[in-house]
Amino acid sequence: MSPNLELNQVVDRLNAAGADILNLAFGESRLPLMESLAELLSAAAYQTTYGPVAGTQAVRDAAAGYFGRRRLPTDPERVIVAPGSKPLLMAVQHAVPGDCILPQPCWNSYAPQVRFSGKTPIRVPIARGHGGVPDPDVLRDAIRSARARGLDPRLMVLTLPDTPTGTVAPPEAVRAVCAIAEEEDLIVVSDEIYRDIIHDPGTELLSPAEIVPHRTVVTTGLSKSLALGGWRIGMARFPAGRRGERIRAGVLGVASELWSTLARPMQEVAGYVFGGPPDVRQRLEASARLHGAVARAMHSVMVGAGALCRPPTGAFYVYPDFEPMRTPLAALGVTDSRSLQRFLFDEYDIAVMAGHQLGDEVDALRFKASTSMLYGQTPDEQLSSLNSADPVNLPHIRRSLTRVEAAVADLRSRCLAGRAV
Amino acid sequence: MSPNLELNQVVDRLNAAGADILNLAFGESRLPLMESLAELLSAAAYQTTYGPVAGTQAVRDAAAGYFGRRRLPTDPERVIVAPGSKPLLMAVQHAVPGDCILPQPCWNSYAPQVRFSGKTPIRVPIARGHGGVPDPDVLRDAIRSARARGLDPRLMVLTLPDTPTGTVAPPEAVRAVCAIAEEEDLIVVSDEIYRDIIHDPGTELLSPAEIVPHRTVVTTGLSKSLALGGWRIGMARFPAGRRGERIRAGVLGVASELWSTLARPMQEVAGYVFGGPPDVRQRLEASARLHGAVARAMHSVMVGAGALCRPPTGAFYVYPDFEPMRTPLAALGVTDSRSLQRFLFDEYDIAVMAGHQLGDEVDALRFKASTSMLYGQTPDEQLSSLNSADPVNLPHIRRSLTRVEAAVADLRSRCLAGRAV
Numbered sequence: 001m002s003p004n005l006e007l008n009q010v011v012d013r014l015n016a017a018g019a020d021i022l023n024l025a026f027g028e029s030r031l032p033l034m035e036s037l038a039e040l041l042s043a044a045a046y047q048t049t050y051g052p053v054a055g056t057q058a059v060r061d062a063a064a065g066y067f068g069r070r071r072l073p074t075d076p077e078r079v080i081v082a083p084g085s086k087p088l089l090m091a092v093q094h095a096v097p098g099d100c101i102l103p104q105p106c107w108n109s110y111a112p113q114v115r116f117s118g119k120t121p122i123r124v125p126i127a128r129g130h131g132g133v134p135d136p137d138v139l140r141d142a143i144r145s146a147r148a149r150g151l152d153p154r155l156m157v158l159t160l161p162d163t164p165t166g167t168v169a170p171p172e173a174v175r176a177v178c179a180i181a182e183e184e185d186l187i188v189v190s191d192e193i194y195r196d197i198i199h200d201p202g203t204e205l206l207s208p209a210e211i212v213p214h215r216t217v218v219t220t221g222l223s224k225s226l227a228l229g230g231w232r233i234g235m236a237r238f239p240a241g242r243r244g245e246r247i248r249a250g251v252l253g254v255a256s257e258l259w260s261t262l263a264r265p266m267q268e269v270a271g272y273v274f275g276g277p278p279d280v281r282q283r284l285e286a287s288a289r290l291h292g293a294v295a296r297a298m299h300s301v302m303v304g305a306g307a308l309c310r311p312p313t314g315a316f317y318v319y320p321d322f323e324p325m326r327t328p329l330a331a332l333g334v335t336d337s338r339s340l341q342r343f344l345f346d347e348y349d350i351a352v353m354a355g356h357q358l359g360d361e362v363d364a365l366r367f368k369a370s371t372s373m374l375y376g377q378t379p380d381e382q383l384s385s386l387n388s389a390d391p392v393n394l395p396h397i398r399r400s401l402t403r404v405e406a407a408v409a410d411l412r413s414r415c416l417a418g419r420a421v
Numbered sequence: 422m423s424p425n426l427e428l429n430q431v432v433d434r435l436n437a438a439g440a441d442i443l444n445l446a447f448g449e450s451r452l453p454l455m456e457s458l459a460e461l462l463s464a465a466a467y468q469t470t471y472g473p474v475a476g477t478q479a480v481r482d483a484a485a486g487y488f489g490r491r492r493l494p495t496d497p498e499r500v501i502v503a504p505g506s507k508p509l510l511m512a513v514q515h516a517v518p519g520d521c522i523l524p525q526p527c528w529n530s531y532a533p534q535v536r537f538s539g540k541t542p543i544r545v546p547i548a549r550g551h552g553g554v555p556d557p558d559v560l561r562d563a564i565r566s567a568r569a570r571g572l573d574p575r576l577m578v579l580t581l582p583d584t585p586t587g588t589v590a591p592p593e594a595v596r597a598v599c600a601i602a603e604e605e606d607l608i609v610v611s612d613e614i615y616r617d618i619i620h621d622p623g624t625e626l627l628s629p630a631e632i633v634p635h636r637t638v639v640t641t642g643l644s645k646s647l648a649l650g651g652w653r654i655g656m657a658r659f660p661a662g663r664r665g666e667r668i669r670a671g672v673l674g675v676a677s678e679l680w681s682t683l684a685r686p687m688q689e690v691a692g693y694v695f696g697g698p699p700d701v702r703q704r705l706e707a708s709a710r711l712h713g714a715v716a717r718a719m720h721s722v723m724v725g726a727g728a729l730c731r732p733p734t735g736a737f738y739v740y741p742d743f744e745p746m747r748t749p750l751a752a753l754g755v756t757d758s759r760s761l762q763r764f765l766f767d768e769y770d771i772a773v774m775a776g777h778q779l780g781d782e783v784d785a786l787r788f789k790a791s792t793s794m795l796y797g798q799t800p801d802e803q804l805s806s807l808n809s810a811d812p813v814n815l816p817h818i819r820r821s822l823t824r825v826e827a828a829v830a831d832l833r834s835r836c837l838a839g840r841a842v
Binding site: 001002005006008009012026028030033037038041042045046047048049050051052053083084086087090094109112113116117118227228229230231232249252253254256257258259260261262263264265266 | 426451462505508511650678679682
C-alpha cells in the first residue's frame with residue numbers, strides 16, 4: 001500500500017486509541033469546506049447518469065477557463081476530469097509507451113504507477129536549490145545511461161510546485177529540462193496539483209506547457225488547493241496537435257475501462273471552482289498565505305536544529321536533510337531515512353515520511369514533513385488559522401511547532417552529548 | 422475508448438442535434454434518484470478528508486451486512502469500496518498474476534483490463550441456455566489448450582446475473598465451473614453488480630463465493646441496482662484465508678496508488694444503502710419487477726422476429742441471435758455483428774451493442790439490447806414506470822417497444838422478400 005496513505009491510517013488508528021502522535025506524514029490539507037461547495041453538492045445530487053467519460057461540456061469549459069487564466073489557453077476538448085489526478089497520471093503511463101523519468105525524490109505514487117503499466121522508473125536526482133524537476137546537469141547523462149542499460153525513456157514527470165521539497169522550480173530549471181525533453185523526444189507530465197499554493201505571489205511558476213506545449217500533459221485537482229482530498233476531483237489538460245490527440249485519446253480509452261467518469265455531482269462542484277468565482281479566489285489566496293507561513297516556520301525549526309533544508313516556496317512541505325549530523329546520529333542508531341523516521345516516531349511520537357519512501361537514497365538522512373494538518377482540529381480553529389495575519393502564533397499551531405522544535409532540539413542535544421562522549 | 426460509453430456519447434450528441442435514435446446500446450438504468458439518497462449526499466458534504474483507502478469502518482460494516490443477508494457472511498475487514506466496481510476489477514487483474522478466462526461474450530471492459538495488466542484474455546464460449554459463465558463442457562479443454570499455447574490461466578471472471586445475455590446462470594452451471602476452478606487452481610472473480618436485479622424472486626442465484634469461498638472475489642456496486650451510474654459507487658469482498666488476504670492487500674495497494682479512496686460523501690450514501698433500509702429494499706423490488714417486465718417484452722419482440730434469444734431472468738438486457746436469418750440477411754449486406762449493428766442504426770435509428778464488441782465471434786449475428794433506458798424521459802414518467810403493475814403498456818414504454826418491433830418486423834419482411842426473389 002502507498003506509504004503515505006498507510007502511515008496516515010496507522011496514525012489515525014493509534015490516535016483514536018488514545019495516542020498523541022503528531023502527524024507530519026500525510027499531505028492532507030485540513031481546512032473547512034467552503035459553504036458554496038456544500039450547497040453545490042446538494043443541488044447536484046440529481047445528476048445520476050454517467051454522461052461523457054471526459055466530463056460534461058460545462059466542466060470542461062470551466063477547466064479550459066482555469067488553464068487560460070494561468071497562461072495556458074485551452075480548448076475544452078483537450079480536458080479530461082477524473083476521480084482525482086491519480087487515475088489520470090496512471091492513464092498517461094498506460095497511454096504513452098516507454099520508460100519514465102522521475103525526479104529523485106518525488107511523490108510516492110509515480111513509481112508504482114510506472115510499474116503497473118509494465119514500465120521502469122528512471123530516477124534522476126534533483127538539484128540543490130529546489131525539487132520537482134531532475135537536475136538538468138545530470139539529466140542528459142542519466143538518459144544516455146538508461147538507454148545503455150536497455151531502457152527506453154519516453155516520458156518525464158515534473159512536479160510544480162513540488163512535493164516533497166515544497167519548492168517551485170525556477171523558470172530556468174524548467175526551461176533547461178524542457179530543452180532536453182525536446183532534444184530527447186520525451187513527453188512531459190507536469191503535475192501541477194499544488195499550482196494554486198504558491199506562498200509568495202511574486203514567485204514565478206513557468207509551466208512546461210508554456211515551453212514545450214506540444215509535448216506536455218498538465219494534471220491538477222482540488223484535493224490540495226481547496227482541501228478536498230476526500231471528494232476526489234482531478235483533471236488533465238492534453239497537448240494540441242496529433243501527438244497530443246493520440247495521448248488524449250489513449251487516456252480517454254483507459255478512463256473508459258478503468259473508472260468511467262468523475263462522479264457527476266463532483267463535476268458540478270469542479271465546474272464552479274474552475275470558473276474562478278470570487279469566493280474561490282479568496283479562499284485560494286488565504287490558503288496559500290497560511291501554508292506559506294506555517295511551512296516557513298517549520299523550515300526555521302529544521303534549520304535551527306542543524307538540518308539542511310530548501311526554503312519552501314509552494315505546497316505545504318519541508319524536506320530537511322540531517323546529513324550534517326550523520327556521525328552523532330549514528331551513535332543513536334540513526335543511520336538512514338528509515339531509522340531516522342523510526343527514531344522520531346518512537347522517541348517523540350512524530351510521524352514523517354522517510355526519504356526512501358519517496359524514492360530517495362535510503363542511506364540519506366532525509367524526510368518529508370507536511371505542515372498542512374496543523375491548522376486545528378475543529379472547523380473553527382481551522383477558520384481562525386485561515387483568517388489570521390499571524391497564524392504561526394495561534395496557540396493550536398504554535399503548540400505543534402513547539403513540539404517539533406523541542407523534539408529536534410532534543411535530538412540535537414543528544415547528538416552533541418554523544419559527540420562529547 | 423470502451424465501445425458502450427463511446428456509442429452512448431455519439432447517440433447523445435446526435436439526439437441533442439435533433440436526431441431521434443433509440444438507444445439500446447447502453448447499460449444505464451434511467452430511474453429517478455431516491456429522495457433519501459439526495460438528503461444523505463447533502464448531509465455528507467462536510468466529509469472532505471481522505472480517510473482509509475478501503476473505506477470507513479461504517480461503510481465496510483454496512484457492506485458486510487449486505488453480503489451477510491445474501492448468504493455470504495463477511496468480515497468488514499474483507500471489504501473495499503471504490504469509485505465504481507470497474508477500478509476494483511482492474512485492481513484484481515493487477516493483484517492476481519497469470520492470464521484470465523472470460524466468458525464469451527462478456528461485458529466489454531474485462532478484456533481491456535486484462536490487457537492493461539499485461540495479461541492475456543482467454544475467451545471460453547457460454548452455454549446455450551445462459552451466459553455469464555464459461556460452458557463447463559468446454560472450459561477444461563480451453564484451459565489445457567491455453568496452457569499448450571504458453572498461457573497461464575490463473576483467474577476467471579464470472580458475471581451473475583449476466584451482461585450481455587440478461588440471464589442468471591443456474592446453480593449447477595456455477596457449481597460445475599467452480600469445481601473446475603478448484604481443480605485447476607483458478608481465482609474466481611464473481612461480478613455480481615446485477616445481483617439485486619433478478620426478475621423473479623424464485624430464481625436462485627448461487628454465488629461462487631458460496632461454493633469456493635477461499636478463492637472467490639465478489640464485486641458489486643450501486644450503478645445498476647439503484648440507477649446511480651453517475652455516482653460511481655462500487656465495492657469488493659475478498660476471500661478469507663491467507664490467499665484471500667494476499668489478494669485483498671494487493672488490491673488495496675493498487676487502490677492506494679490509483680484512486681486513493683471512494684469520495685467520502687459517496688461512502689456515506691453507500692453505508693446507508695448497504696444497510697438495507699426499507700425504502701431501499703422497496704426500490705430494489707420495484708426496479709427488479711420493472712426491469713423483468715420490459716426485458717421479457719423485448720425478448721418476445723426478438724423471438725417474434727425470428728431470432729434465437731435466451732429468456733432474460735436478470736439485469737436488463739437481451740442478447741438475440743439472428744443466425745436463423747443468415748442467408749436472407751446476407752442479401753441485405755448483413756453478414757456479421759458489425760453490419761447488423763450498422764443496419765439497425767442506419768435503417769431504423771436503433772443503437773445496439775454488436776456482439777463482437779463483447780468479445781463474441783465477429784461473424785455471429787448477435788447483439789446486446791439494453792432495455793433500461795426505455796423507462797421515460799422525465800422523473801415523473803420514470804416513477805410511473807416503477808410503480809406500474811403493467812409497465813410495458815405505459816405509452817412511453819410501449820412506444821419504444823413498438824418501434825423496435827416494427828424495425829425487426831421490417832427486417833424480417835425484407836428478408837422474406839429477398840428469399841422469395
